[in-house]
Amino acid sequence: xxxxxxxxxxxxxxxxxxxxxxxxxxxxxxxxxxxxxxxxxxxxxxxxxxxxxxxxxxxxxxxxxxxxxxxxxxxxxxxxxxxxxxxxxxxxxxxxxxxxxxxxxxxxxxxxxxxxxxxxxxxxxxxxxxxxxxxxxxxxxxxxxxxxxxxxxxxxxxxxxxxxxxxxxxxxxxxxxxxxxxxxxxxxxxxxxxxxxxxxxxxxxxxxxxxxxxxxxxxxxxxxxxxxxxxxxxxxxxxxxxxxxxxxxxxxxxxxxxxxxxxxxxxxxxxxxxxxx
Amino acid sequence: xxxxxxxxxxxxxxxxxxxxxxxxxxxxxxxxxxxxxxxxxxxxxxxxxxxxxxxxxxxxxxxxxxxxxxxxxxxxxxxxxxxxxxxxxxxxxxxxxxxxxxxxxxxxxxxxxxxxxxxxxxxxxxxxxxxxxxxxxxxxxxxxxxxxxxxxxxxxxxxxxxxxxxxxxxxxxxxxxxxxxxxxxxxxxxxxxxxxxxxxxxxxxxxxxxxxxxxxxxxxxxxxxxxxxxxxxxxxxxxxxxxxxxxxxxxxxxxxxxxxxxxxxxxxxxxxxxxxxxxxxxxxxxxxxxxxxxxxxxxxxxxxxxxxx
Numbered sequence: 001x002x003x004x005x006x007x008x009x010x011x012x013x014x015x016x017x018x019x020x021x022x023x024x025x026x027x028x029x030x031x032x033x034x035x036x037x038x039x040x041x042x043x044x045x046x047x048x049x050x051x052x053x054x055x056x057x058x059x060x061x062x063x064x065x066x067x068x069x070x071x072x073x074x075x076x077x078x079x080x081x082x083x084x085x086x087x088x089x090x091x092x093x094x095x096x097x098x099x100x101x102x103x104x105x106x107x108x109x110x111x112x113x114x115x116x117x118x119x120x121x122x123x124x125x126x127x128x129x130x131x132x133x134x135x136x137x138x139x140x141x142x143x144x145x146x147x148x149x150x151x152x153x154x155x156x157x158x159x160x161x162x163x164x165x166x167x168x169x170x171x172x173x174x175x176x177x178x179x180x181x182x183x184x185x186x187x188x189x190x191x192x193x194x195x196x197x198x199x200x201x202x203x204x205x206x207x208x209x210x211x212x213x214x215x216x217x218x219x220x221x222x223x224x225x226x227x228x229x230x231x232x233x234x235x236x237x238x239x240x241x242x243x244x245x246x247x248x249x250x251x252x253x254x255x256x257x258x259x260x261x262x263x264x265x266x267x268x269x270x271x272x273x274x275x276x277x
Numbered sequence: 278x279x280x281x282x283x284x285x286x287x288x289x290x291x292x293x294x295x296x297x298x299x300x301x302x303x304x305x306x307x308x309x310x311x312x313x314x315x316x317x318x319x320x321x322x323x324x325x326x327x328x329x330x331x332x333x334x335x336x337x338x339x340x341x342x343x344x345x346x347x348x349x350x351x352x353x354x355x356x357x358x359x360x361x362x363x364x365x366x367x368x369x370x371x372x373x374x375x376x377x378x379x380x381x382x383x384x385x386x387x388x389x390x391x392x393x394x395x396x397x398x399x400x401x402x403x404x405x406x407x408x409x410x411x412x413x414x415x416x417x418x419x420x421x422x423x424x425x426x427x428x429x430x431x432x433x434x435x436x437x438x439x440x441x442x443x444x445x446x447x448x449x450x451x452x453x454x455x456x457x458x459x460x461x462x463x464x465x466x467x468x469x470x471x472x473x474x475x476x477x478x479x480x481x482x483x484x485x486x487x488x489x490x491x492x493x494x495x496x497x498x499x500x501x502x503x504x505x506x507x508x509x510x511x512x513x514x515x516x517x518x519x520x521x522x523x524x525x526x527x528x529x530x531x532x533x534x535x536x537x538x539x540x541x542x543x544x545x546x547x548x549x550x551x552x553x554x555x556x557x558x559x560x561x562x563x564x565x566x567x568x569x570x571x572x573x574x575x576x577x578x579x580x581x582x583x584x585x586x
Contacts, residue, residue: 018386021383022396025404028457032418088311091311095305095308099300099303099307102304116572118565122326122561124561125325129321147314148315207409209410209520209524209525225411232525241418244418255406255408256403
């Protein structure tokens with residue numbers, strides 16, 4: 001009896017703790033959401049949770065600014081980069097797992113070392129390389145520097161290590177070439193890996209701040225994160241937090257949708273990533 | 278390796294080396310895009326860095342002069358370097374242990390066959406999904422001098438504590454923010470590690486009369502050691518590189534009074550405000566070396582710990 005009582009107490013403690021942590025996580029977002037519907041006047045005078053007078057002023061200013069252009073920029077570039085990553089990482093992962101070409105082990109070990117080099121360390125020389133190629137202030141600079149990702153090359157390699165080889169061999173016997181086998185037989189079997197990459201690559205581009213800051217300088221080419229920062233500098237002194245919060249909230253929505261849509265892959269892939277170690 | 282043997286038994290074998298030419302060609306064809314990007318945008322910059330850190334570079338004319346170790350000398354005598362050094366270390370020493378411990382505890386709690394665990398996970402994941410810029414703006418709104426936290430603390434203590442304009446507290450806001458947004462990610466990493474621990478270990482401990490807390494300390498923590506190592510390493514690398522939040526909060530200045538100046542922000546300032554690419558690269562190299570050394574030491578310590586435990 002005592003054991004059982006103790007166990008129940010333990011369980012309620014766990015639920016209380018988890019609920020408290022979840023609420024604490026949720027609160028800044030809800031507070032910002034509510035702020036985005038307040039008037040600037042209300043923000044500077046009172047501190048109630050719900051707006052006293054619901055206003056869409058913040059959102060109107062946001063939509064009249066260059067915000068929609070930045071959303072479009074981020075959306076288009078994130079989609080292009082995601083597509084290229086899917087293609088290139090998969091090809092490289094396949095080769096590393098399946099094609100016993102000369103120098104394969106060397107390349108694999110080289111990649112293992114390269115993955116450990118922090119991107120911040122190479123950012124200045126990278127900027128010079130981009131400048132030399134004449135790509136400063138172009139979206140191309142963002143695309144070419146992020147169109148592959150070693151982490152996902154490794155993830156795809158893992159996938160192909162576990163993919164039954166017999167299926168491919170049967171296709172080869174039936175006369176399909178390597179590329180034919182890859183596109184017709186293997187590709188349709190990789191839904192989960194594709195979803196994982198989609199989510200994480202898209203999110204990385206959408207949320208990236210430093211690379212756009214380095215490469216892009218004209219406001220109409222800004223990525224959303226950069227634009228958000230630009231807007232905040234514009235409106236912070238006037239304490240127009242409703243505008244800034246409207247922008248912040250809007251910028252989260254696409255990722256949130258993607259997350260809801262592909263939720264099961266999110267959690268599973270985070271687990272897989274730790275499995276690489 | 279198993280695949281290698283199999284492939285070389287194929288009838289198409291033509292090369293003396295044992296791997297036929299077409300296979301190698303196919304391999305490189307598949308690898309070409311990845312290799313190109315790596316050579317152009319990772320290897321070339323690294324090679325470049327080794328030259329640039331010993332040069333003075335005029336960005337307008339792209340004229341370079343060799344200056345030896347002058348860039349490093351100038352750096353190490355710059356008070357801003359030591360401010361960045363202190364801030365970054367402070368940041369790492371607070372954030373890495375805190376986020377690792379919170380993530381581990383949360384994962385252990387969620388792993389108790391909790392009802393609605395998916396709901397908890399989904400809510401907790403929100404900060405990890407949010408971009409650093411949106412997250413920073415939200416925190417600036419909470420912590421600004423007329424914000425909710427300042428007003429709340431004033432009601433509570435009667436004192437008006439300012440955060441963002443206070444050199445003693447500005448960095449702590451960035452610390453809180455980083456802990457807040459990386460904990461969920463690492464929690465999930467721990468969660469997967471927890472699922473690999475055999476139930477029999479806990480059952481045996483329960484028979485021996487160990488309560489949940491003891492089980493956590495004596496089974497969960499040691500069993501999670503390899504995962505913890507991964508989390509600490511990733512945390513270290515991430516923290517040493519902290520940039521976005523410091524840049525947005527201080528508008529690129531690292532203020533107030535250099536209190537939010539991190540290594541990476543200082544690299545950025547040297548390169549794009551002072552136009553001194555040589556010194557910026559020297560600092561980047563120093564940072565890289567620092568990250569590498571610290572990771573190596575932590576690796577050794579944790580491995581040693583594992584053997585003793």
